[in-house]
Amino acid sequence: MLPLSEVKVLDLSRVLAGPYCSMILADLGADVVKVEMPKKGDDSRAFGPFVNGESAYFMSINRNKKSITLNLKAPKGKEIFKNLVKKFDVVLENFRPGTMERLGLGYDVLKKINPGLIYAACSGYGQTGPYTDRPAYDAVIQAMGGLMSITGFPEGRPTRVGASIADITAGLFTTIGIMAALVKRKSTGEGDMVDIAMLDSIVAVLENAIARYEITGKVPGPIGNRHPSITPFESFRVSDGEIMVAVGNDDLWAKFCQAIDKPELIDEPKFKINPQRVENYDALKPILQSVMAQKSVDEWILILEKAGVPCSPINTIDRVVNHPQVMARDMIVKIHHPTAGEIKIPGSPLKFNNAKVIFNPAPILGQHTDEILKELLNMNENEINMLRNNEII
């Protein structure tokens, strides 16, 4: 049995942060019903590239979910939504704050309908504070939250993380918030509202940058691919690319020097122990760089792995999807989609001894509308046809 198989989620979210959260809930067995605008659906259904008209982006983040169409601007659509809310444990949305209230479907309204409801709102800046009403994009949040200022090279420009990490970490914290509320509700029967912001989430994942700044008064800057206090612990240019090498302690230093055929460096007083290597970095780096430049990525990886020195090629995505460990962990899964055919998407990092995530394809728009209206609200064909003719569904 999957851990969340008794949990039902009514999901109004679109594009990334919210859908990433509901993907995890669905992977864990929750019954996730995506509520989409008739005709149009989740904006990301229109994001290319496409396979037989289906968006790769949408398919990879909406697996294991159901889809119903429902026009929440129409009074009849609101009525149906409220009736559905009675049957669900969780409502999830990632609209700009105030949107649900304007629709007459805010938490205050819904909790009267379903007092045990867990209502999760995921937004750019959160439901409170002077920035609450602003539109947010991942790139703006990465800039505002300080992550870009510590990513990149000292001589270069502040750098955006290549994945939408502000959306994704907000999605992860929203998942955690929902689950915490579920655990509590199992004891108390009480529902709650969860309010997650992308900006808060980025501040929370800056690691030690904030504590370091508060204590030293020194503003942390980008340090490229180096470790701040261990040497050598960085990427080196090699003959055909670049590799990451992590000489985490003095034992590894000896192994590394042997492996690169520079045994004379091991006991060289300037480099013998890590604090000296950090202090004499400017002397050490050119020596190592000139040796590393002499062989290729694959040659160095073979040599360093044999010597037990932690290292890795800087894998491009084609190498990642074929990586033996990635494959052994089922992190690339095949899904058969009714329209798109067989596609490969990332698997789930959530591994349990007593449960295994399964993967069903993302729904086509409104695929489960009839089924859900019949099963949960006891509607008949006639009622459903009338709703469809009136563009409510």
Next chain:
Amino acid sequence: MLPLSEVKVLDLSRVLAGPYCSMILADLGADVVKVEMPKKGDDSRAFGPFVNGESAYFMSINRNKKSITLNLKAPKGKEIFKNLVKKFDVVLENFRPGTMERLGLGYDVLKKINPGLIYAACSGYGQTGPYTDRPAYDAVIQAMGGLMSITGFPEGRPTRVGASIADITAGLFTTIGIMAALVKRKSTGEGDMVDIAMLDSIVAVLENAIARYEITGKVPGPIGNRHPSITPFESFRVSDGEIMVAVGNDDLWAKFCQAIDKPELIDEPKFKINPQRVENYDALKPILQSVMAQKSVDEWILILEKAGVPCSPINTIDRVVNHPQVMARDMIVKIHHPTAGEIKIPGSPLKFNNAKVIFNPAPILGQHTDEILKELLNMNENEINMLRNNEII
């Protein structure tokens, strides 16, 4: 009542991924007891900078936890640990796979002692697969998992994210796995083992890079601070730094052109709608860049915010901690530490209507040893003194 106030966590983890997970559990009200090596403790207690001898790194990630010392290599230490396991809901560790088994304290042993136990293991590569035994560092995982290959500028080098995002996302997924197991146990009474890998976690947060590659066969590369399919949506150099601007649609394009005093660009056929701006990026970028270079960060932010164009300074950490929205959301909190005095650390992004995270200082090494041995295992002063003299605690 905080959501996890009935949950007890025995935490063997060190440094970052595991402690980040148990920090979230503790923030949510769980009773987290950190088990540390006598005399030495968590490695990160030795990471600078320090305030009155206390590590800023350690203090920021170990708030709200208790600490006991216990030597797990000594038979008496193992016995005490097993007795403690009976009283806890969750055991968390982030050792290299196999370590707990070698100590005689693997999941198979512990689940016999406590069948409802949730055992969470967080490691570099996971408990299975050909890489399972290898040591992992965040930088190596960011390289191996493909994140570095899509971060940075096309003409530049692959770039490590400036925060330890492989550790942190693994910590977040471990938190999710533990909570999912808690929800299930509330229904079934069954425990489970959760197995989270840093490499899996990075693959899972690559966003759409994998689906895109699988469908197009084109290997995604770094695109700097640009959006792949929206223009202008990137950072611009201005007179005294750089700012992020996100012109997400054609309405915003018109507002942006007015704001930068280039109204003639709005209806210019090459730039009128987004697909044209993307196609004619090489013509548009220099025009915009030369305008943007004429004013400062603060001048542009004032102008663009007034015009309703999403934008942000690329904030350094000193600006982040004083940002009005960050402050309004309590994302910087003051803690009074008994040794270090008043320090500021990041707050929690987990906001609930019916519960509020509180912040107690990180424990000093072994601060709660006596209390816990007395309360949970009914030991007396004599027994505790003998354990201390024998370096068991």
